[in-house]
Amino acid sequence: MSKVTCDIGMSLDGFVAGPNQSLENPLGEGAEECLHRWMFEEPEAHAEVIKGITAAGAYIMGRNMFSPGRGAWDLDWTGWWGDEPPYHAPVFVLTHHPREPVTMKGGTVFNFVTDGIESALERAREAAGERDVSVAGGAHTVNQYLAAGLLDELRLHVAPVVLGAGERLFVDVGDLDLVPVGMSGTELVSHLTYRVR
């Protein structure tokens, strides 16, 4: 059966985004270059890991990961990723604001789900078929899925940095029963995979 996975970059002090997220700094101050350096500087060394991240048949993300700020909902906004987002699959965006699906180049379709995380998962499972569903972020969305016991595999990509502030993973997730099932890494990142029981 297909799994529900989550790949997320985290600092050693537990932040998956820095403080003061904005249009200029979608991941918050100082976070993008710290947390994801390994992806840009060493793509070949992490080819298997990156393949795993992009293998899902559908993705789920929070509204804050999809669009800037927490203010008005801009119907011209089609995400941070340009005309051809890297998902190449249906993406289900959790939001309180209904919106028609947006089809991008390369197979990414943004669908907007207003009736909660379980409904989003159900739709994503259906869209993914035999393939995995990936919860893409951000912190709050991953924490909701962890708290609800809906994740099967958590893949932390721990950068050897301390951010000091920002959005934390593992907030209000309750008791988790996690089993380490894999580790690898380089000087820029430690990949730690956990099965969620």
Add this chain to the structure above:
Amino acid sequence: MSKVTCDIGMSLDGFVAGPNQSLENPLGEGAEECLHRWMFEEPEAHAEVIKGITAAGAYIMGRNMFSPGRGAWDLDWTGWWGDEPPYHAPVFVLTHHPREPVTMKGGTVFNFVTDGIESALERAREAAGERDVSVAGGAHTVNQYLAAGLLDELRLHVAPVVLGAGERLFVDVGDLDLVPVGMSGTELVSHLTYRVR
């Protein structure tokens, strides 16, 4: 040259001790059994790691790691570890209260240092000779040494648990330049070693 090391058990959400530390729960509620299970249940699987922890020629610890509570200084108190503590070496306890050294069975001598972390390190280095100095904890003490740039190697023993509250590592440590230099583990713990540049 000998190194200044730190071995510390940490939860996935960054806590090295649980909330409400007390005489009954020196590591705080729920922390001892979660964070250090691997030591008690799988000592053979982690023999090399445990050897590394106990190899130091001198140890430094905070006053809160040495004695219960934050109240009166009890001259009869000789630590949590019984007559023969596992250090078998000089231990330098950071405190504001002067006290004569206490010699225990098996080579552990508790020395009380009232003039700060640099003085404690100087005395520990002298006592350790060719061997490493280990900063044993707790969180606040390790954070002070990290912030001051005095640690050479940080060895995190990350248990696959979420504590949700307690004493955090990496608080107010400023910018750290950490390089992962080793990883190993089992289902109970991931050992992550970082060189501090």
